[in-house]
Amino acid sequence: MRPLATADAAVRIESDEWYRISTGDAVPDAPDRTTRSYGTLDLFEGDVFVNTGTTARDIDIDIEEWSVEPPLRIDDSDGFAEVVEISVSFETARLRIFAANGSQKLALDLEGGAGTYRLRLHSQYLDIRHKRHLLRLWPASMTQEWTYQLDHDRQPVERPDRTTETFEVTMTADQANIVRTEVRAMAALEIQNGDIDDIVEDCQQIRAVIESHDVSTGQLPVALTARQWKVTLATLEHPGSLASDPVRAEAMRRIRDEIVSQIGHHLPPGRVYGL
Template structure:
C-alpha cells in the first residue's frame, strides 16, 4: 500500500509557533494566537492549525494523499506525537502555509472533500522537527484522537469497534441504571486522565445504549457487543474498588456476577483497562 501522491517542504518558524493546512482557495487571515493552549491540532475558519512548539525553528514537512486509511506504523518510529483529526476541504488542492501566509508545499487531493489527517511528529534536535501529514478520504467527520505511543515511539492501534453482534444479559432495571451511570462517570474520569486505555468511547456507547429509567421496575435485557461487555465489567470492578459506599460497591459486584454468569464464557481474552 502506497500513497497516491506526496509533496515536501521546509517551514522556517519565526515568531509564530504554528503553520496552517489550508482548506480553501482564499483562507482568511489568522489573528494572533497562542497555539500551545489549544493542543497540537486545532481549527480556525475551517483550516487546520498545527502547533510547532516554543523551541522549534525548522520543520521538514511531508504531505501524502492516500486512497484509503494508511498503515498506522511508519518505519523509524521514535515519534514524539501521533494525532488525528477530520478536515473538510472546499478545494481539491491542499496547501500548507506558514504563519505569514507563504506557501510551504501544495498537493492535489482526490476522493472528495472530507478527509482524515494523521500527523506524525519527530524531533531531530530540540530546534528541528519532521512532520508527516497523511490524508485519506472519509465519509464523515470523527473525533480527534491523540495516539498513545509504545516504548519504540510507535502509535498503539485503537481497538476494533466494528463488530455489531451483541450478547444479551437480563438484569434488573435498577442494575441497568447503575451500569449506565457508572459508565458515564468512567467516561468522564478517563477523558480527564487522558483515556490511556481508550475506553471512554465504549463507556459513552454503553451509556447511550442502556439509557436511564426515571422509575426503574422489573427486569430489562441489555444487548452489548463483547468488547462493550468487557469494558462494562472492567468499569464496574474498577468503580467498586474506588467507591466510598460499601453498599453501592456491593451492588456493583452483584452486577458483575450477573454479567459473568450469562456471558462470561463468551467474551474474548485480553485486557481493556488497567494492567
C-alpha cells in the same frame, strides 16, 4: 498499498510556532491567536493549525493522500515524538499549507475531492531545532481527536477494534441505570487522566446503547461488544467506582456476577483498564 498523491515542503518557523492547513479557496487572514487553544492540532475557522513547539524552527513537511486508512506503524522510522489525529472538512479539493506570515508553502490537489477527511500527524525530531511532520489523510467520517500512546519503540499503539459482534445480557432497569451512571463517571475520570487506556469512547457507546432503551421499567436486553462488556466489568470493579453505600456496592457486585454468568464465556482474556 500506496498513497494516491504526495507533496512536500520545508517550512521555516519564526517566533509564531505554527503553520496553517487551509481547507478552503480563500487566502486566510492572520488569526487572532488569543482565541486559539494550543494543542498540536487545533481547528480554528475551519482550518487546522499545527503547533510546532517552542524549539523547532525548521519543519520538513510530507503530505500523503490515501484512498483508505493507511498503516499506523511506520517500521522503517526511528520512532516518533507524537502521533495525533483529527477530523477535518475540506470545502475544496485542495490542501494548502501557509506559514504564519501568510505565504503559501505547499499545495496538494485532493484526488478524493472535497469532503471530510481524517488527518494523522506523525511528528519526529531530527534534532532539537529540526522536525519532520508526516501528514497522512484519507476519507473518513467525523470522529473525536485522538493522541496515540507510543510503545517502547516510539511507535503508535493501535486502537481497539470496536466493530466486533455483540452479546446480549438481560438486566433490570435498575441495573441498567447503575451501569449507565458508573460508565458516565468513569468516562469523566478518564478524560481528566488523559484516557491512556482508550476507554472513554467505549463508555460513551455503552451509555448510548442503554439510553436507546426505555430504562424506567421491566427487563432490558442490553447488547454490547466483547470489549464494551469488558469495560463495563472494569468499571464495576474499579476501586474508584466502589460505592460507600453498602447496598449500592452489593448491587454493583450482583450486576458484575450477572454479566459474567450470562456472557463471560464470550469474553477474551486480558484487561482493558490499567494496562
